Amino acid sequence: MQSLRFVLLLAVFAMTACGDEPKTGATVTDVAVSGESLVASEGTLVLTASVSGTGTYSSEVRWSILSGEGSLSATTGESVVYTAPFARQEMEVTVQAASVADASKSAVFTLTVKRASATALLAGTYVGEDAYETTSGDITTPGTSTLTLTVEAVSDTQIRIHGIPQFTAWVVVDVLADDSLRFQPITGPTTVHDKYCRRYYFIGDEITGETGTGSWDGGQHLTLDWTTVMYQGCYPIGGQPGPYRESYTPTHNVFTGTKQ
Structure with missing residues (x-):
């Protein structure tokens, strides 16, 4: 019996020695x-x-x-x-x-x-001074006022501005490759001034195509330069005979504002 046990132990030892090597750790x-x-x-x-x-x-x-x-x-x-x-x-x-x-x-x-688009960077609220000059005939009247303008991005190449005097609608402005600004033409609604006269405001010279421009320093400061024209057409007072009278009164504006 002891000889048989010894043989079995030798067989187990031989099988172990001839088997696979133990697995090494993962590396x-x-x-x-x-x-x-x-x-x-x-x-x-x-x-x-x-x-x-x-x-x-x-x-x-x-x-x-x-x-x-x-x-x-x-x-x-x-x-x-x-x-x-x-x-x-x-x-x-x-x-x-x-x-x-x-x-x-x-x-x-x-x-x-990548840097955000100029229109995205421009978006925000700007408060500043609007220096204007209104010309009626040979008389030019200067003045200043404080404006609050809201700028929103429309696309990577356009913004729209709310708060331009005489316009309740948003004014669309193109942002050019050099980050300069150019107003698109806009005409406001016709309103009744009095019993005989009608008027409306517009930006954009119908003859030269000039509108308005602007600049932006890439940070907090915005400058806009545009002219708003008031058109007025009047019938003769009291229905009296006479020509239909038309007039154009331009107001040149320069706004310099800071982003809030």
């Missing part, structure tokens, strides 16, 4: 991040991490923003959505992906957030 060797490197102001993009190694290891990473602004949709996972902030200037953002299995293995990814 992470590298982490890489891929994705688009350019994103619009307040836009989003997806970043994906790729983890390399040996053995059975986790492919997840821990995400974090090392520099710059913005937010991430998650802190762990194989991919993440980055959301850019409202960017007044172009900015660089650095995102890190560190292996969950081995924090010493990580990768950084640098992306660029």
